[in-house]
Amino acid sequence: xxxxxQEGWNPKSEERLAELLQWEYGGLGLREFRGQILPHLKPQDxxxxxxxxxxxxxxxxxxxxxxxPPRHAKTTTGLISLAWRIKRDPALKFAYATYGDDxxxxxxxxxxxxxxxxxxxxxxxxxx
Numbered sequence: 001x002x003x004x005x006q007e008g009w010n011p012k013s014e015e016r017l018a019e020l021l022q023w024e025y026g027g028l029g030l031r032e033f034r035g036q037i038l039p040h041l042k043p044q045d046x047x048x049x050x051x052x053x054x055x056x057x058x059x060x061x062x063x064x065x066x067x068x069p070p071r072h073a074k075t076t077t078g079l080i081s082l083a084w085r086i087k088r089d090p091a092l093k094f095a096y097a098t099y100g101d102d103x104x105x106x107x108x109x110x111x112x113x114x115x116x117x118x119x120x121x122x123x124x125x126x127x128x
Contacts, residue, residue: 030055033084037114038076047077054081058088079107083114090120 028036030051031043046068054077056062068074075098082094096108112122 027088028084030081030084033087033118034077034080037080037083037117041073041076044073047073050074050077051081054078054084057081057085075107079110080114082111083118083120086111086115086122087118087120 034041034051035043050066050068053062053064053066066074066078079096082096085092086094094111096104096111098104098107116122
């Protein structure tokens with residue numbers, strides 16, 4: 001990366017800038033992450049608005065209601081997206097909840113497995 005030299009600018013500053021740019025713009029996008037973690041899932045056009053919604057969560061607070069018929073990959077997309085957010089923003093806290101304890105625990109475990117498979121180191125939480 002070529003950066004004009006300025007007073008106070010040094011190789012450590014350039015390294016830090018590269019780190020910040022990688023954090024903000026680098027890494028896998030959600031679609032690439034999805035293809036890497038679950039390569040057997042084919043891209044589906046009806047999920048594009050949902051993927052766009054999840055990508056917006058990196059830049060702004062998002063409140064949404066997702067309505068799709070049963071078996072249209074809402075949960076799977078949400079779980080993959082949570083794992084992606086954990087990979088992209090590991091300092092933040094995330095939670096997964098649904099209408100039943102068993103389903104919530106199953107989903108949280110799936111997110112943990114995907115995050116770990118992508119290279120994230122997680123601490124034990126005692127349950128999920």
